[in-house]
Amino acid sequence: xxxxxxxxxxxxxxxxxxxxxxxxxxxxxxxxxxxxxxxxxxxxxxxxxxxxxxxxxxxxxxxxxxxxxxxxxxxxxxxxxxxxxxxxxxxxxxxxxxxxxxxxxxxxxxxxxxxxxxxxxxxxxxxxxxxxxxxxxxxxxxxxxxxxxxxxxxxxxxxxxxxxxxxxxxxxxxxxxxxxxxxxxxxxxxxxxxxxxxxxxxxxxxxxxxxxxxxxxxxxxxxxxxxxxxxxxxxxxxxxxxxxxxxxxxxxxxxxxxxxxxxxxxxxxxxxxxxxxxxxxxxxxxxxxxxxxxxxxxxxxxxxxxxxxxxxxxxxxxxxxxxxxxxxxxxxxxxxxxxxxxxxxxxxxxxxxxxxxxxxxxxxxxxxxxxxxxxxxxxxxxxxxxxxxxxxxxxxxxxxxxxxxxxxxxxxxxxxxxxxxxxxxxxxxxxxxxxxxxxxxxx
Amino acid sequence: xxxxxxxxxxxxxxxxxxxxxxxxxxxxxxxxxxxxxxxxxxxxxxxxxxxxxxxxxxxxxxxxxxxxxxxxxxxxxxxxxxxxxxxxxxxxxxxxxxxxxxxxxxxxxxxxxxxxxxxxxxxxxxxxxxxxxxxxxxxxxxxxxxxxxxxxxxxxxxxxxxxxxxxxxxxxxxxxxxxxxxxx
Numbered sequence: 001x002x003x004x005x006x007x008x009x010x011x012x013x014x015x016x017x018x019x020x021x022x023x024x025x026x027x028x029x030x031x032x033x034x035x036x037x038x039x040x041x042x043x044x045x046x047x048x049x050x051x052x053x054x055x056x057x058x059x060x061x062x063x064x065x066x067x068x069x070x071x072x073x074x075x076x077x078x079x080x081x082x083x084x085x086x087x088x089x090x091x092x093x094x095x096x097x098x099x100x101x102x103x104x105x106x107x108x109x110x111x112x113x114x115x116x117x118x119x120x121x122x123x124x125x126x127x128x129x130x131x132x133x134x135x136x137x138x139x140x141x142x143x144x145x146x147x148x149x150x151x152x153x154x155x156x157x158x159x160x161x162x163x164x165x166x167x168x169x170x171x172x173x174x175x176x177x178x179x180x181x182x183x184x185x186x187x188x189x190x191x192x193x194x195x196x197x198x199x200x201x202x203x204x205x206x207x208x209x210x211x212x213x214x215x216x217x218x219x220x221x222x223x224x225x226x227x228x229x230x231x232x233x234x235x236x237x238x239x240x241x242x243x244x245x246x247x248x249x250x251x252x253x254x255x256x257x258x259x260x261x262x263x264x265x266x267x268x269x270x271x272x273x274x275x276x277x278x279x280x281x282x283x284x285x286x287x288x289x290x291x292x293x294x295x296x297x298x299x300x301x302x303x304x305x306x307x308x309x310x311x312x313x314x315x316x317x318x319x320x321x322x323x324x325x326x327x328x329x330x331x332x333x334x335x336x337x338x339x340x341x342x343x344x345x346x347x348x349x350x351x352x353x354x355x356x357x358x359x360x361x362x363x364x365x366x367x368x369x370x371x372x373x374x375x376x377x378x379x380x381x382x383x384x385x386x387x388x389x390x391x392x393x394x395x396x397x398x399x400x401x402x403x404x405x406x407x408x409x410x411x412x413x414x415x416x417x418x419x420x421x422x423x424x425x426x427x428x429x430x431x432x433x434x435x436x437x438x439x440x441x442x443x
Numbered sequence: 444x445x446x447x448x449x450x451x452x453x454x455x456x457x458x459x460x461x462x463x464x465x466x467x468x469x470x471x472x473x474x475x476x477x478x479x480x481x482x483x484x485x486x487x488x489x490x491x492x493x494x495x496x497x498x499x500x501x502x503x504x505x506x507x508x509x510x511x512x513x514x515x516x517x518x519x520x521x522x523x524x525x526x527x528x529x530x531x532x533x534x535x536x537x538x539x540x541x542x543x544x545x546x547x548x549x550x551x552x553x554x555x556x557x558x559x560x561x562x563x564x565x566x567x568x569x570x571x572x573x574x575x576x577x578x579x580x581x582x583x584x585x586x587x588x589x590x591x592x593x594x595x596x597x598x599x600x601x602x603x604x605x606x607x608x609x610x611x612x613x614x615x616x617x618x619x620x621x622x623x624x625x626x627x
Contacts, residue, residue, distance in 0.1 A: 056459065056460065056463045056469060167475070168475070188496075189496075189498070218498070220472075220475055221472075221498050222498065224472055224473065224475070225470055225471065225472035225498070226456055226459045226460075226469065226470065226471040226472065227468075227469065227470050227471075227495070228463065228468050228469060228494070321498035322498070324496035324497060324498045325496070325497050325498050325499050327496045328496050328497040410499050410500050411499055412499045412500075412502060413497060413499065
């Protein structure tokens with residue numbers, strides 16, 4: 001490859017490779033260039049502080065702590081509520097030398113993802129964090145990251161997508177990119193946001209996967225709530241995550257290559273098919289990594305968590321913090337002899353359709369709770385995936401959709417109890433009436 | 444736990460910290476509203492001997508802390524408050540006024556003059572420190588001894604760069620533990 005030759009280009013980005021190993025991003029109006037000489041920075045500062053195991057952190061602190069322990073080569077981010085604290089805390093780790101990451105303070109989220117793409121393509125491990133409209137602005141680059149098979153890891157602190165303007169939690173940001181080819185892990189609390197990030201690179205960077213991955217948690221509800229957490233010692237995290245050793249990367253002078261050239265009728269379909277296969281492969285890898293994680297921490301993770309589901313007659317399927325409120329409600333209902341259960345989705349992409357269907361097969365009625373309205377007159381995104389998974393696997397249980405919690409509307413245990421009461425009614429009468437329901441909205 | 448904009452978030456985090464340090468499971472979270480300084484805000488704490496899974500605001504508190512007594516007339520501060528619990532108010536208002544403004548609430552009412560304590564011990568108005576001590580005393584969430592031992596450690600850490608304020612803060616806690624009073 002000759003000096004300064006453009007090796008990848010589209011409407012917004014040009015990446016150039018020089019002998020001095022620099023990547024240039026031309027993004028819209030500005031030109032930014034950053035050395036990706038992370039290898040030179042490595043081993044510079046190793047003043048690791050031994051963490052105590054028992055801690056109390058907010059969800060954002062938990063995510064930033066995971067990033068600190070992972071110590072990626074590059075973090076590029078632009079602040080947006082409620083994820084702002086993650087790059088904020090992380091930048092202090094950079095400035096006080098706790099990590100030796102190249103922190104790229106970009107001027108927009110589009111550039112943040114572009115910088116991650118450039119860094120990851122060059123052979124570096126890159127991370128970012130965002131929320132809501134920040135993710136919206138990344139949207140073009142989100143698809144490019146996954147199609148270039150770059151295992152970037154993002155912390156997505158879920159917030160409603162405008163408009164009208166709202167800074168509070170729902171899942172419309174994550175749902176907007178559910179078909180973009182990113183692995184999506186959801187987290188009930190700070191602990192799971194932390195644990196999922198520690199597992200993220202092992203999944204994303206596996207050579208059978210090579211897909212970007214986002215770890216979701218609920219904006220404010222968990223991102224700004226201080227709660228107990230069990231942290232893993234720095235050395236153990238380092239060993240678990242391991243060194244990033246990409247097979248193909250731009251800074252490998254022994255293998256000159258182009259990344260992301262024109263891909264027309266003759267090949268794009270095959271490349272998309274490969275992405276789909278990678279997403280399928282991710283299922284196996286997610287479970288393998290979870291097994292190793294369990295060996296290290298004793299904390300068990302799968303595609304989903306079943307809470308008192310085994311003997312349940314009625315169940316809720318949901319994601320993130322509402323699962324915790326649902327557990328609390330189930331405990332109260334069980335005292336009254338009501339056989340209520342929960343299936344909490346952790347892995348939303350890839351969607352474990354067959355496994356979910358089987359886990360739900362013995363129920364008498366199911367409610368799927370979506371914290372994003374697909375505005376499609378046919379139920380939320382999670383609902384659609386659950387019912388299609390059941391149908392394909394020849395499992396037929398009465399199932400209803402509830403859209404809830406939009407724009408930060410608080411979801412109380414009373415709301416969850418109402419859903420279980422509705423399900424009991426369906427079991428009793430056999431009538432679903434309206435399958436597309438809302439929870440906690442004024443009519 | 445209900446509070447107002449004068450560092451209510453900080454107060455809830457301080458209480459969460461103190462309870463955490465005595466081995467409890469904790470939650471401390473503010474309810475974010477309009478993003479402007481001084482707007483009334485509510486911050487919440489859950490403290491338990493067992494892991495806490497619920498993630499919603501608190502609708503039936505055991506204790507309510509009011510840091511700014513001007514809110515008593517505009518916010519229903521005792522909404523959902525369990526009568527086995529208590530409300531703790533930073534105020535100099537008399538018992539008659541408080542009983543009247545909290546009409547319909549039959550639980551315990553505690554008062555503390557956090558302004559006076561803060562001015563005497565810290566020379567500035569930081570109501571959080573005395574309010575924290577008051578809620579610890581009233582809720583008995585930990586012993587006073589454990590609390591003071593823990594707080595001196597926290598202050599030494601927090602004020603590592605200005606150790607001269609540690610004594611004042613400890614005095615504020617000790618005064619508040621003595622001065623919080625139940626009104627009859």
